Amino acid sequence: MTSSQRLRALIVDDEDLARRLVREYLQGHDDIEIVGECDNGLDAVKQIGALSPDLVFLDIQMPRLTGLEVLELTGRRAGVIFTTAYDEHAIKAFELHAVDYLLKPFSKARFDDALARARTLHAPAEPAGAGLDALVARRTAPLERILIRDREQVHVIPIDQVECIEAQGDYLAIHAEGKCHLKPQRISQIEEQLDATRFLRVHRSFIISLVHLQAIERPGPDRHAARLRSGKRVPISRSGYEKLRTLV
Amino acid sequence: MHPILADPRRLLWYELAWLAAGVGIAALLRLTGQAEWSGALEFALPICLVWSFVAVSSYYVCRSLPWSQRRWPVALGLFGGVSLLAALGWLGLGEAWDSLGGLLLRGKPFVALSSPGWMMYFAAGFALYLLSLLAHDVLVAFESVQAAARREAESRVLARDAELQMLRTQINPHFLFNSLNSISALTGFDPAAAREMTVDLAQFFRRTLALAERERITLGEEVTLCGHFLAIEKRRFGAKLQAQLQVSAEAAECLLPPMTLQPLLENAIKHGIRQVDGGGTIAVDALVRDGTLHIAVVNPVAADDAPDNAHGVGLKNIRERLAVLYGPRARIGWQRSPTQFAIEIHLPVDKESGA
Numbered sequence: 001m002t003s004s005q006r007l008r009a010l011i012v013d014d015e016d017l018a019r020r021l022v023r024e025y026l027q028g029h030d031d032i033e034i035v036g037e038c039d040n041g042l043d044a045v046k047q048i049g050a051l052s053p054d055l056v057f058l059d060i061q062m063p064r065l066t067g068l069e070v071l072e073l074t075g076r077r078a079g080v081i082f083t084t085a086y087d088e089h090a091i092k093a094f095e096l097h098a099v100d101y102l103l104k105p106f107s108k109a110r111f112d113d114a115l116a117r118a119r120t121l122h123a124p125a126e127p128a129g130a131g132l133d134a135l136v137a138r139r140t141a142p143l144e145r146i147l148i149r150d151r152e153q154v155h156v157i158p159i160d161q162v163e164c165i166e167a168q169g170d171y172l173a174i175h176a177e178g179k180c181h182l183k184p185q186r187i188s189q190i191e192e193q194l195d196a197t198r199f200l201r202v203h204r205s206f207i208i209s210l211v212h213l214q215a216i217e218r219p220g221p222d223r224h225a226a227r228l229r230s231g232k233r234v235p236i237s238r239s240g241y242e243k244l245r246t247l248v
Numbered sequence: 249m250h251p252i253l254a255d256p257r258r259l260l261w262y263e264l265a266w267l268a269a270g271v272g273i274a275a276l277l278r279l280t281g282q283a284e285w286s287g288a289l290e291f292a293l294p295i296c297l298v299w300s301f302v303a304v305s306s307y308y309v310c311r312s313l314p315w316s317q318r319r320w321p322v323a324l325g326l327f328g329g330v331s332l333l334a335a336l337g338w339l340g341l342g343e344a345w346d347s348l349g350g351l352l353l354r355g356k357p358f359v360a361l362s363s364p365g366w367m368m369y370f371a372a373g374f375a376l377y378l379l380s381l382l383a384h385d386v387l388v389a390f391e392s393v394q395a396a397a398r399r400e401a402e403s404r405v406l407a408r409d410a411e412l413q414m415l416r417t418q419i420n421p422h423f424l425f426n427s428l429n430s431i432s433a434l435t436g437f438d439p440a441a442a443r444e445m446t447v448d449l450a451q452f453f454r455r456t457l458a459l460a461e462r463e464r465i466t467l468g469e470e471v472t473l474c475g476h477f478l479a480i481e482k483r484r485f486g487a488k489l490q491a492q493l494q495v496s497a498e499a500a501e502c503l504l505p506p507m508t509l510q511p512l513l514e515n516a517i518k519h520g521i522r523q524v525d526g527g528g529t530i531a532v533d534a535l536v537r538d539g540t541l542h543i544a545v546v547n548p549v550a551a552d553d554a555p556d557n558a559h560g561v562g563l564k565n566i567r568e569r570l571a572v573l574y575g576p577r578a579r580i581g582w583q584r585s586p587t588q589f590a591i592e593i594h595l596p597v598d599k600e601s602g603a
Contacts, residue, residue, distance in 0.1 A: 014522065015426065015429075015430065015484050015485065016485075016486050017429070017430040017433040017434060017483070017484065018426075018429055018430070018433065020433050020436075020437070021429065021432060021433035021436070024433070024436045024437075040525070061422070063522050063523040063524075063550070064523070064550075085421075085422050085425035085426040085429060086421040086422045086424075086425050086426075087422075103425070104425050104426060104428070104429035105425065105428045105429040105431075105432040106429075
């Protein structure tokens with residue numbers, strides 16, 4: 001590759017020494033420019049949005065947000081090199097989806113290797129990483145918290161607070177503690193990630209939390225609705241009612 | 249399930265014993281001139297076979313009075329009473345079989361005993377049931393000894409498992425590989441620090457391996473181990489991690505199970521310091537008051553961080569371990585405020601003899 005265009009890299013790791021090592025390994029590569037460093041996941045989400053770097057060195061186990069959550073929030077699917085010391089689940093997922101990763105401690109040769117691969121993948125014709133897409137979508141179910149990005153803010157909603165989730169076009173409206181958050185995702189996708197013993201899809205466009213369910217009402221013949229603890233009412237379809245009956 | 253009925257070999261020996269008893273009774277009747285050999289045998293053997301199945305009930309009588317809770321007057325009264333009742337049944341069975349069975353098979357009773365003869369037969373029934381009770385009692389005692397031995401073996405295996413589990417968690421791969429990565433980074437710009445960190449890492453693992461084999465170590469030894477651990481973690485997390493250990497001289501001499509304090513520090517870093525922007529200080533206080541060793545570990549936590557399940561699991565493991573070793577004499581409690589997590593452990597003071 002010619003170095004007419006330099007690659008802009010972001011280093012994300014909560015340990016100073018680990019970032020320093022990546023910096024040192026990058027020294028010999030003139031075609032790469034380090035544009036920033038982050039020591040936690042939240043900061044990484046902001047920096048990726050602000051700098052849109054070509055390459056991200058991303059640690060998995062970080063405070064605030066894990067590496068995979070950073071990808072989910074930023075929608076980034078290419079130009080990522082994961083680094084991790086030991087994470088059996090993550091490594092299995094990487095292998096499954098053919099995603100490149102560096103196991104700490106790694107040698108300079110292994111690092112250069114990963115870099116060379118990232119450079120070829122960066123060629124503009126290359127499609128976005130399908131492996132990463134699958135990796136992020138099927139990440140550690142069941143979901144423990146829902147992450148929502150609102151411009152530069154990231155909201156973390158513990159799953160226990162979620163009352164119901166409503167599909168609104170390309171978005172999900174997530175109702176929790178009297179607030180409503182919008183997140184770009186399909187309802188069938190989040191349904192797969194949720195704990196099936198706590199959440200139920202009662203309607204084509206509604207998922208309710210069984211913990212927040214207070215009563216099942218019958219506003220008309222053959223029509224049902226769920227009343228939640230907050231007082232909110234959610235329609236229940238016929239098949240949803242069948243599912244609910246077997247559970248409650 | 250009944251130990252004799254459940255085991256064909258035992259049942260065979262049991263029935264043979266009863267047949268022998270039947271022969272004995274026939275001999276008694278013959279020798280006392282109550283009956284002829286053939287009649288006496290035809291009379292006694294079927295009765296003993298049938299009665300053997302009644303006599304297995306004595307197992308449940310014995311089980312109802314376990315050895316450990318047995319008061320002898322009660323046991324004697326019960327055994328005597330039950331045997332007397334059984335002997336009445338035995339008498340009824342004998343008379344019925346003699347008259348009916350004899351009439352059907354021979355046209356006349358087998359033995360047609362006199363009153364003293366029936367008295368003798370009744371006494372034999374009493375003695376046989378009592379004998380059966382005693383035999384079952386021995387069997388029950390034997391079983392309980394075996395069960396106790398099995399339980400002891402099982403608990404030894406459990407203890408061994410717990411120890412292996414502890415070693416495995418001590419050699420935490422995440423800690424090891426991250427430390428090696430830090431050393432790798434240090435070699436580039438600070439070789440002296442890299443060497444120090446290598447030595448700390450080696451010391452930490454060497455001590456862990458040595459201490460884990462022992463049942464009890466002094467708090468002082470544990471604190472030294474924690475010193476190596478903290479030195480490594482400080483290199484990794486830099487100024488983010490501060491630690492203040494205050495251990496009184498008396499507390500340092502107290503004995504406790506190895507790896508009691510170190511996992512608490514590891515938790516405090518993983519779930520506390522690491523999650524807080526700018527880090528903070530872990531405070532450890534250990535002192536002896538009123539014959540109790542008090543250890544407190546306090547660390548900051550991120551306010552918006554949901555309480556972690558993994559944290560709770562680790563603490564429950566420690567609680568279980570202390571409960572196994574000390575029973576109700578050890579206590580561990582923890583509480584979380586928005587910005588702080590505090591753990592307190594109370595152990596009975598235990599010092600090396602002569603120390």
